[in-house]
Amino acid sequence: MLLPELVPDPLPPEAAEWRKAFGALRPNSSPCRYLGPTAWANIHEACTDFIERFGAEAVQLGWTAPQLFGVHPQHGTLRIDWCGVMITGGNKAIGSEPNRILFGNVSGYRDTPGAPTGIPIWEYAAKR
Template sequence: MRLGWKATNLFGVHLEHGTLRLDWRGAMITGGHKAIGIEPNRILFGNVSGYRNVPGAPSGISIWEFAARGQKP
């Protein structure tokens, strides 16, 4: 994807719990604010930013992969 962002960086969710775990969420699954800027390592949402490549951050699966498993958040 553009600037090196992967689907799980943007739309990632916890493997079992969907969007219930904040530490597993992708940058675009943050809570309804429109993105106002995209940079190589962060996405800006007004007063909030979503970062990728945070040391120790877990990697989940994309929200559509979670949905395809028939699971609900």
């Protein structure tokens, strides 16, 4: 039996970095001023779940950290038009595709023409 620290990580390096960066954010302390604690706890749980279940597939499909976990560089989640698909609703994903993340009867898309791209929420939190 391998020791836990010797077991290879099943996630590709990009998704492993997402997990590490997201893991440094506390689920009970919102990184964005106007994002309430309950909403943040739901988003944190949904993002953590997404990384573990769909992170490898998302990397393979070409999703980036800002497309998934982005927020506005100065205003955080207050500017929802800058937010990545995993930040907008706080719902757990049920699947990923080349241009959308599935949330049951709702989807989040990355190919919306003219949509701005934010920075990963952990970078925003580090600036505060």
